């Protein structure tokens with residue numbers, strides 16, 4: 546690359562739920578911006594992660610996993626995916642060893658993309674025999690990507706190759722954001738997400754999916770941040786599960802979230818949690834609007 550050439554562009558990370566998109570973005574950016582859990586549909590928003598070098602700026606978009614919408618919430622999530630695809634200068638299509646073949650529409654969309662598609666095959670740390678090679682060949686045949694890279698985001702394997710591939714296809718352009726900017730989301734968003742991550746990790750079945758976290762107060766004082774959070778569930782029975790006997794379960798969420806918040810913000814955190822019921826919020830456009838979807 547000529548030293549006086551500057552490259553910049555939007556790189557959208559898309560793929561099915563749970564393939565490791567968020568893990569990959571966090572490693573590529575070097576920050577814990579997106580929450581990660583072993584459950585599908587952890588990410589519900591488009592989250593920018595910006596990596597700036599002297600001669601480049603990569604604006605990653607982590608996105609929700611692609612699925613067939615069952616609720617209004619899912620439709621909003623898929624709108625975030627589509628917006629990220631529309632903005633993309635490069636598409637990072639992430640799949641893993643276990644993902645079954647995509648639907649035909651998905652394949653056509655990737656095949657006909659007007660921008661370069663880089664295929665990232667994740668979780669190769671778990672590959673046996675020729676599994677990774679076979680999957681790579683399958684995807685090369687299906688979508689003819691400009692590059693196909695086997696990686697393990699979890700173990701940081703082949704991350705350099707992904708960065709180099711992106712830089713090869715990034716357009717010449719001045720930086721879009723100030724070079725010290727990391728993301729487009731406010732502090733409150735990350736606070737809410739960290740609490741939601743603990744809920745995803747701690748509860749089973751439909752409870753995590755029925756939860757939404759809203760930060761109603763975020764007051765930064767000299768040596769402490771005071772955060773007031775509201776956790777919305779869809780039914781009264783879920784409220785009981787979330788809080789637990791004598792408030793024990795919710796307390797655990799609070800302790801785990803607070804530890805992460807303190808690391809993230811580098812400051813002591815005082816966290817208040819309130820649980821509320823918003824019947825069937827995932828199906829209600831107006832309520833979703835209030836929640837930022």
Ligand SMILES: Nc1nc2c(ncn2[C@@H]2O[C@H](COP(=O)(O)OP(=O)(O)OP(=O)(O)O)[C@@H](O)[C@H]2O)c(=O)[nH]1
Pocket residue numbers: 561562563564565566567568569580581582583584585586587588589608609610611667668669670671696697698699700
């Ligand atoms: N073994 C292994 N596990 C991984 C790897 N990358 C991610 N994971 C795990 O896969 C699970 C899903 O990771 P995420 O990064 O949340 O996946 P995602 O694609 O963002 O998922 P959604 O947000 O739900 O669409 C987590 O349990 C990760 O720890 C990898 O390279 N190897």
Ligand SMILES: [Mg+2]
Pocket residue numbers: 566567568579580581587588607608609610
């Ligand atoms: Mg994710």
